[in-house]
Amino acid sequence: MNIDLDQILALTGDLSGDEPRERLRAFLLQSAKDPDAIGELLASALKGQGHEYRLALEDIVVSLGASLGFELRFPEGGGWASPSGVSFLLEVVGEGEEADLGPIVERIESNVSISSAPPETEEGEVAAEKGEGSSDPEGRMTALGLLVAFDSEILRVEGAIAQGDEAGLVRGISISALLTLSKMAKDYHFTHGDVLLLLLTSGPSVDPLIGLISRIISQCEAETPTLEEIAQILSPVGRGGEGTSEEALAELIDQSRYYAFGSRSEDRKHRRL
Numbered sequence: 001m002n003i004d005l006d007q008i009l010a011l012t013g014d015l016s017g018d019e020p021r022e023r024l025r026a027f028l029l030q031s032a033k034d035p036d037a038i039g040e041l042l043a044s045a046l047k048g049q050g051h052e053y054r055l056a057l058e059d060i061v062v063s064l065g066a067s068l069g070f071e072l073r074f075p076e077g078g079g080w081a082s083p084s085g086v087s088f089l090l091e092v093v094g095e096g097e098e099a100d101l102g103p104i105v106e107r108i109e110s111n112v113s114i115s116s117a118p119p120e121t122e123e124g125e126v127a128a129e130k131g132e133g134s135s136d137p138e139g140r141m142t143a144l145g146l147l148v149a150f151d152s153e154i155l156r157v158e159g160a161i162a163q164g165d166e167a168g169l170v171r172g173i174s175i176s177a178l179l180t181l182s183k184m185a186k187d188y189h190f191t192h193g194d195v196l197l198l199l200l201t202s203g204p205s206v207d208p209l210i211g212l213i214s215r216i217i218s219q220c221e222a223e224t225p226t227l228e229e230i231a232q233i234l235s236p237v238g239r240g241g242e243g244t245s246e247e248a249l250a251e252l253i254d255q256s257r258y259y260a261f262g263s264r265s266e267d268r269k270h271r272r273l
Contacts, residue, residue: 005044005056015055025059025074032066035182042179046150058092061148061175067182069192077107082196086142087111088171093149099160101170104145108169111143145170146199148178154207161204171199173206181210188217 008027013020031037038060045057062078065071070080070088079089089107093099147170149157154174161170173181185195202209 005041005048005053008041009052009056015052021055021059024056028059028063029066029072032063032072035064035067035179035186038063038067039179039182042175046175054092054094058090061092061178062090064178064182068185068190068195077104080146082192084193084196086144086196086200088144088146088199090146090148093147093153093157095150095152097153099147099149099153099157101145101147101160101164104147104170105165108143108145143169144200147172149174151176154205158205165204168203171203171206173210177207177210180214181206184210184213184217 008024009015012023012027015021015024028038028041031041042057042060042064045053045060048056058078059074062072062074062080065080065088068080070082073079073081073087077089077091079087081087089104089111091104147157147161149172151174154172154177157172161172181195181198184190198209199206
């Protein structure tokens with residue numbers, strides 16, 4: 001399905017207004033579970049010029065968090081909330097833009113301050129239990145920053161984080177790496193915990209670890225024979241016989257005479273072809 005961002009923006013109206021942007025966000029919430037559809041919109045937003053495309057880009061980046069198991073938070077630059085109690089506050093760094101950690105660190109500190117404040121009762125009294133529902137033993141939410149950089153800017157963002165983030169509160173990720181992570185999560189059934197572990201343990205940039213995982217997956221796929229290749233090896237087709245590989249594979253399975261096990265098969269050590 002091809003999604004035309006220009007048509008969507010024409011329907012939503014000028015995103016500088018609150019209502020048009022809310023319409024865009026409502027649409028993104030409906031589409032957010034499909035990373036392929038969001039990826040198409042993101043590619044269109046990157047090609048567009050002007051303030052509206054930039055606003056759309058920011059909201060589209062936030063919407064990618066849904067496919068990673070996060071709850072989306074659009075206001076104030078956008079963010080992701082994990083059921084574990086960890087939240088990521090997002091900032092997009094475009095071409096030539098300053099990789100300034102100040103604004104996102106201020107957002108982190110503000111978020112933690114608000115989250116750690118004890119709830120009040122209806123009479124305005126402080127409740128006895130602090131931060132109910134938070135995973136933090138002291139009742140605080142854990143907030144981190146995630147600078148989502150244009151691919152051309154990721155090295156500069158990495159450098160800024162390495163030099164200025166002594167507390168380890170900020171991570172960097174390129175837009176292409178974020179798309180790759182979203183696609184891997186869908187295709188290979190990453191759990192939300194898997195995604196969270198990647199984001200928490202990587203720094204200053206998540207890109208190298210995502211790149212490593214992607215290369216390993218690609219290598220494994222290249223080395224794993226397809227069912228058609230297995231049929232060609234084991235059947236008369238592979239020995240110069242007649243018939244299609246699909247017919248040969250069906251015959252092999254029907255006869256229950258041949259078995260093929262991958263390197264991860266549980267009982268591969270106990271059976272032989």
